[in-house]
Amino acid sequence: MNQAVSLSQGWRHTALQYLELTKPRVVMLAAFCAVIGMLLATDAMVPARILLAGTAGISLLAGAGFVFNCLVERSIDAKMARTRARPLPRGTVGVAQSLIFAGVLGGVGASLLLAFVNALTMWLTLATFVGYAVIYTVLLKPATPQNIVIGGASGAMPPVLGWAAVANDVPAQAWLLCLIIFVWTPPHFWALALYRVEDYRHSGLPMLPVTHGSRFTRLQILLYSVLLLATTTLPYLIQMSGLFYLVAQLILGGIFIFYAWRLWVDYSDALAKRTFKYSIEYLGLLFAALLVDHWVDAWLMTQLSDWFGLAAGSG
Numbered sequence: 164m165n166q167a168v169s170l171s172q173g174w175r176h177t178a179l180q181y182l183e184l185t186k187p188r189v190v191m192l193a194a195f196c197a198v199i200g201m202l203l204a205t206d207a208m209v210p211a212r213i214l215l216a217g218t219a220g221i222s223l224l225a226g227a228g229f230v231f232n233c234l235v236e237r238s239i240d241a242k243m244a245r246t247r248a249r250p251l252p253r254g255t256v257g258v259a260q261s262l263i264f265a266g267v268l269g270g271v272g273a274s275l276l277l278a279f280v281n282a283l284t285m286w287l288t289l290a291t292f293v294g295y296a297v298i299y300t301v302l303l304k305p306a307t308p309q310n311i312v313i314g315g316a317s318g319a320m321p322p323v324l325g326w327a328a329v330a331n332d333v334p335a336q337a338w339l340l341c342l343i344i345f346v347w348t349p350p351h352f353w354a355l356a357l358y359r360v361e362d363y364r365h366s367g368l369p370m371l372p373v374t375h376g377s378r379f380t381r382l383q384i385l386l387y388s389v390l391l392l393a394t395t396t397l398p399y400l401i402q403m404s405g406l407f408y409l410v411a412q413l414i415l416g417g418i419f420i421f422y423a424w425r426l427w428v429d430y431s432d433a434l435a436k437r438t439f440k441y442s443i444e445y446l447g448l449l450f451a452a453l454l455v456d457h458w459v460d461a462w463l464m465t466q467l468s469d470w471f472g473l474a475a476g477s478g
Contacts, residue, residue, distance in 0.1 A: 180250040181264055184233050185226035192443070193225045193321045194218050199450045200325025200340060203457055209329055216279035217328035221321065223272030224288045230265040231296040234258065236304075243362040276328075284327045291320040305367075308374040315348035316341075322450075336403050344446070346394045350387040350423060351442035353380050358432040358439075381427045384438075388423040392416035395449060404456045411452035415445050 198218055201209050233240065233251050237258075240246035250256040256264075269292060276285035299314030307313070322340035327333050356363060356370045357380060363370040372380045395412045398404040422438040 180255050183250055184230045184256065184261060184264065185268070186229040186233075187226075189229065190222050190225050192446075193318075194222045195447065196321035196340075196344065196450065197221045197325035197328075199454055200322030200327075200337060201329045202325075202454055203322075203336070203340070204326040204329040212279055213328050216275045217284065217325065220272045220275035220280060220285070221288055221324050221328075223268045223275070224292050225321075227265045227269035227272065228292045228295045230261055230268065232300045234261045234265070235296075235300050239366045239368065242365045242367075243359075245359055245362055280328045281331045283331055283333075284324055287320070287327055287333070288324050291317050291324065294320075305369070308369045308371045310369070311352045311371075312349050315345050315352075318348055319344035335401070336398075339397055339401070339403065340450075342397075343391075343395055343449070346387065346391045347442070347446055350384040350391065350419070351439065351446075353384050354426070354435050354439040354442060356380070357426075357430070358435040377430060381423075381430060385420070385423040385427045388416075388420045392420060398453060404453055405459070407459060408452050408456035411456075412449060415449055415452070419445055 198214070201214060201217060233249060236246075237249075237251040240249050241252035246252065251258070251261060273285050273289060276288060294317030295314070299310065299317055303310040303314045319341045322344070323333055323337045326337035326340070330337075353371055356372050357377060360370075360372040360377070364373050371383065392413075395416055396409070399406075399409040399412070418441065422434075422441055426434055426438055
């Protein structure tokens with residue numbers, strides 16, 4: 164009995180080590196954004212096959228990208244307090260095992276998308292994997308303090324992938340969702356980099372607070388938060404959303420700017436942590452507001468169509 168319990172605990176521990184390599188919380192955020200893209204792509208219910216296979220395939224390929232990221236950055240992670248406890252720096256998972264794991268995740272994810280969703284979504288998701296795992300992780304991140312700005316394009320893709328899964332197309336509305344995440348990424352990540360600046364200094368990565376200092380980084384966060392407010396107004400301006408979204412967006416964006424302004428005038432690590440935490444909440448609430456607005460609009464259109472249909476019939 165004790166041997167069976169010990170074996171079970173050993174398998175559980177090993178599974179958790181591999182799961183940690185995939186950065187599950189970030190994968191969940193990517194999956195959430197992909198599902199939002201799916202739901203916004205149609206006024207009807209998303210077919211269960213598309214919803215399940217699409218979310219699983221996109222999540223698995225995202226996880227594969229994060230495993231590859233951990234593999235490439237294992238020596239950097241070992242120098243940073245935030246990351247030195249990850250499986251690869253600790254040696255609890257080997258390089259070969261991580262590479263095989265990433266390959267299996269990516270292969271299964273791509274197969275799901277091709278078999279149960281569509282080829283467009285598979286190719287876009289594979290391109291996103293290459294953008295994150297190779298272009299960002301290998302080329303951009305160690306080369307320029309603008310790494311997170313340029314590389315943010317791959318991290319902004321999940322709603323486009325979700326939209327493509329349902330519509331087999333990527334119209335302007337899908338790319339607008341991508342643009343919102345693209346503009347959101349720098350102030351979100353730089354808030355983290357501010358209070359982890361010593362970690363990044365030890366790592367040797369040219370993050371903005373290391374290369375240009377705290378004050379310049381805080382100014383960039385403030386400017387990007389203003390740009391984000393303008394960018395998130397676009398769905399209303401192109402009639403992709405209505406007044407409910409506009410009001411929610413202005414409130415959420417105003418709070419973001421308030422945090423950024425406080426960082427600019429009176430910095431503290433505690434405030435930077437709160438700003439980083441709020442930035443995650445902000446994105447979830449913003450997309451939730453966009454989705455509620457979409458559903459309310461679709462419901463109203465259905466009700467009006469039914470009413471006019473009944474009125475015409477009675478006339």
